[in-house]
Amino acid sequence: MDSSRQQQAAHDGGTGRGGPAAADVEQPSNERQRRRLAAAAGVVAVGAAVVLGELLAGLLSPSLSPMTAVGGAVIDAVPPGVKDWAVALFGTADKAALLVGMGLVIAVLAGMAGDLEVRRRFAGVAIVAVFGLVGVAAVLTRAQVTPAAFALPVVTAVLAAVLLRFLIRRLEAAAETGTTDGSARRRFLRTLAGGALATAAGGILAGAWRGATAGVNDARERLRLPGAASHAPAIPAGAEAGVEGMQPLVTPNRDFYRIDTALSVPAVNPDTWVLRVTGMVEREVELDFASLLAKPLIERHVTIACVSNPVGGDLIGNARWLGWPVRELLGQAGPRAEADMVLSRSADGWTAGTPLEVLTDNRDALLAVGMNGEPLPLEHGFPVRLVVPGLYGYVSATKWVTELKVTRFADDAAYWTPRGWSERGPIKTSSRIDVPRGGRSVPAGTITFGGVAWAQHTGIGKVELRVNRGPWREARLAPGISVDTWYQWTLDVDLTPGQYEVQVRATDLRGASQDEEQRPVAPDGATGFHTVRVDVKS
Numbered sequence: 001m002d003s004s005r006q007q008q009a010a011h012d013g014g015t016g017r018g019g020p021a022a023a024d025v026e027q028p029s030n031e032r033q034r035r036r037l038a039a040a041a042g043v044v045a046v047g048a049a050v051v052l053g054e055l056l057a058g059l060l061s062p063s064l065s066p067m068t069a070v071g072g073a074v075i076d077a078v079p080p081g082v083k084d085w086a087v088a089l090f091g092t093a094d095k096a097a098l099l100v101g102m103g104l105v106i107a108v109l110a111g112m113a114g115d116l117e118v119r120r121r122f123a124g125v126a127i128v129a130v131f132g133l134v135g136v137a138a139v140l141t142r143a144q145v146t147p148a149a150f151a152l153p154v155v156t157a158v159l160a161a162v163l164l165r166f167l168i169r170r171l172e173a174a175a176e177t178g179t180t181d182g183s184a185r186r187r188f189l190r191t192l193a194g195g196a197l198a199t200a201a202g203g204i205l206a207g208a209w210r211g212a213t214a215g216v217n218d219a220r221e222r223l224r225l226p227g228a229a230s231h232a233p234a235i236p237a238g239a240e241a242g243v244e245g246m247q248p249l250v251t252p253n254r255d256f257y258r259i260d261t262a263l264s265v266p267a268v269n270p271d272t273w274v275l276r277v278t279g280m281v282e283r284e285v286e287l288d289f290a291s292l293l294a295k296p297l298i299e300r301h302v303t304i305a306c307v308s309n310p311v312g313g314d315l316i317g318n319a320r321w322l323g324w325p326v327r328e329l330l331g332q333a334g335p336r337a338e339a340d341m342v343l344s345r346s347a348d349g350w351t352a353g354t355p356l357e358v359l360t361d362n363r364d365a366l367l368a369v370g371m372n373g374e375p376l377p378l379e380h381g382f383p384v385r386l387v388v389p390g391l392y393g394y395v396s397a398t399k400w401v402t403e404l405k406v407t408r409f410a411d412d413a414a415y416w417t418p419r420g421w422s423e424r425g426p427i428k429t430s431s432r433i434d435v436p437r438g439g440r441s442v443p444a445g446t447i448t449f450g451g452v453a454w455a456q457h458t459g460i461g462k463v464e465l466r467v468n469r470g471p472w473r474e475a476r477l478a479p480g481i482s483v484d485t486w487y488q489w490t491l492d493v494d495l496t497p498g499q500y501e502v503q504v505r506a507t508d509l510r511g512a513s514q515d516e517e518q519r520p521v522a523p524d525g526a527t528g529f530h531t532v533r534v535d536v537k538s
């Protein structure tokens with residue numbers, strides 16, 4: 001009897017919990033410990049997922065992460081009195097205090113989720129799902145909504161749920177074998193500790209990273225752009241066709257396509273930003289952000305496009321850009337006569353090669369600081385980018401620009417040139433059918449077709465449509481904002497039930513029609529007529 005008690009105590013790892021009443025006492029205390037460990041598992045699972053979500057946000061959505069979205073929503077939701085009290089209490093650390101507070105609330109709820117999950121499968125997962133929904137709802141309240149910003153709370157919640165299930169399963173496995181064999185339990189504890197350490201390390205990394213981006217986001221939010229010395233020409237009446245389903249004539253920033261090689265969006269501080277003009281110049285010139293803002297800025301609508309835009313694609317957008325003509329800056333430096341190219345370089349080392357003459361002629365190539373009345377969004381090149389009417393982005397539209405090297409095509413190659421893309425990249429005249437959407441069925445009768453056409457720096461003269469390769473019919477062409485922007489067009493066509501193939505063709509103001517031959521995007525831009533199939537129902 002005595003010796004068996006000894007053995008029992010030994011099995012308990014010498015905790016001295018043996019004895020006659022061991023069986024009665026052990027059950028509830030084991031249960032309590034199991035729930036405590038489950039709560040810890042919840043904290044680690046949710047913590048790891050949140051940290052991963054924040055790191056992913058650093059890569060994919062620098063201006064809006066799940067945590068900053070929820071924090072922003074909280075700031076907007078609290079009454080002004082509370083806000084004043086928080087500022088008075090924490091001063092400039094009010095945002096940090098908010099994040100710490102959010103972390104504590106999340107940790108408590110995550111602990112509850114773990115505790116619930118071990119008692120009832122998927123009860124904790126349900127709490128995690130609510131976290132995800134709260135995140136999505138918070139993103140909805142923010143101004144800069146991007147698809148990535150939307151997806152990240154969902155990704156975070158799914159990750160948290162998977163990690164939670166994984167840890168709880170380990171804990172259950174440990175509990176099943178726990179009284180006779182400590183190895184499963186040790187494995188669980190090791191996993192938990194490892195997870196906690198990785199989460200802490202990731203959290204520090206995410207915090208530092210976010211700190212850098214947050215500083216630039218703050219600088220962007222504080223920034224008040226000066227007014228333009230020369231305003232954008234007014235948008236003519238009727239330029240916006242007003243047909244449902246067509247895209248707006250001026251693309252809102254949040255809908256503007258984004259293309260770049262930046263794995264994480266560069267956080268460029270405007271206070272330390274400088275642009276250097278180097279290379280084949282009479283004198284090198286340096287420009288800082290304050291000096292740039294003090295110049296007489298001009299505002300222009302310009303439609304920029306990506307060379308990778310397939311026929312009918314949406315890698316094209318039209319914005320009102322505020323900036324200083326590049327030719328003014330180049331004029332100060334004095335390019336030498338032999339130079340024929342400007343190699344512009346971004347903060348992250350990407351380069352574009354632009355013909356010197358395009359940057360110095362009267363087309364108002366801009367060192368842009370503003371996009372549709374706001375400072376450039378981080379994703380679109382904050383604080384300064386190039387916008388060059390008439391050229392594809394890959395040879396002109398350098399975001400986060402920090403250097404203009406005046407050089408020669410013979411001496412320097414830009415980023416995409418050795419990668420199979422043409423040295424020169426003028427935008428090809430093209431057109432797109434936006435309504436009715438291809439593949440849709442529409443009721444028979446009068447069907448309004450509508451879309452856009454562009455021939456940057458020449459202007460659109462005419463847009464035509466043809467049905468089933470019949471004769472071309474001229475569409476109603478809305479007035480353009482300028483020759484550097486896209487134009488909208490519409491055409492009413494009467495169609496009886498049946499299947500139709502509809503094509504569009506644009507002709508520029510010099511009389512040159514877009515190329516009919518179907519060519520891929522490489523090496524210098526796709527060609528061919530945008531073709532949609534329309535199913536007309538009776």
Ligand SMILES: Nc1nc2c(c(=O)[nH]1)N[C@H]1C(S)=C(S)[C@@H](COP(=O)(O)O)O[C@H]1N2
Nearest residue numbers: 257258259260261306346350393394397399
């Ligand atoms: N720094 C940098 N700038 C860049 C790029 C890039 O990869 N890095 N891509 C260019 C390309 S290919 C295009 S089409 C335009 C797209 O600009 P947007 O993302 O503002 O629409 O940016 C250009 N500027």
Ligand SMILES: [Mo]
Nearest residue numbers: 306307393394
């Ligand atoms: Mo591009």
